[in-house]
Amino acid sequence: MTIQYIFHSGFLVETAACILIFDYWMDPAGVLQSYLHTTKPVYVFSSHFHEDHFNREIFKWREQMGHVTYILSKDICKRRRAQKDEADVWMAKGAVWQDEHLKVTATGSNDSGVSWIVETEGKRIFHAGDLCNWYARFLSEDPVPETVMSHEFGLIHPIAEEKQFLGELKDIRKIASSFDLVMFPVDGRIGNGYTLGARQFIERFQTGLFVPMHFVASGFESAWRMEPFCTEKNIPFWCIQHLGETRIF
Secondary structure, eight states, X not given: OEEEEEETTEEEEEOSSOEEEESOOXXXXXXGGGGTTOSXXXXXXXXXXXXXXXXXXXXXXXXXXXXXXXXXXXXXXXXXXXXXXXXXXXXXXXXXXXXXXXXXXXXXXXXXSOEEEEEETTEEEEEOTTXXXXXXXXXXXXXXXXXXXXXXXXXXXXXXXXXXXXHHHHHXXXXXXXXXXXXXXXOGXXXXXXXXXXXXXXXXXXXXXXXXXXXXXXXXXXXXXTHHHHHHTTOOBOOOOSTTOEEEO
């Protein structure tokens, strides 16, 4: 199988039988141009309603591609970003859907929407959506206060936020303990400890290829900081260096 980096948290995975597109936002490198007339079935995933994970432009692909199945998080409909009849499958945490090509399980998020487990052609793929330890920098103090006032976020509860994140990981582990491919946020904007969520993930799951995402605002190099932690655990890490780059896994 191959994975191609589109932008931000957007990726295209191509298997022998089908094409999977995750969390499309925009395509500066024109990755999708060569797939617009594909004869393979295409599955389009959007993990939640945030504009950097869902773009209504995806619905135009049905006219350009032969067979497209839209698998979207239910919060997109609830937030009125899309109409119920625009997607083929609406999913919330705990839902399972499958056809002749793949099996999809919607797992949880400590932000909006869901994360995805996709099983296809003998491989298990995980896309985190916005599942991450987003308030890691507030956990660096010793002792950590129960509440912190942040100029960006207002009043937050860093310990409770981390507990919710780890709880979602625990729920995912009840479904699967290993993945051939993991796409997970490594976002430098989090501040100190921005790799913590990803490190907590690889501590709990056997991981084939680890792919950083959600780093567009902090730059490619910021995402590479995760590589030493993966190397320590003998996990292959994709040091993405440019838009449109492709990797075999």
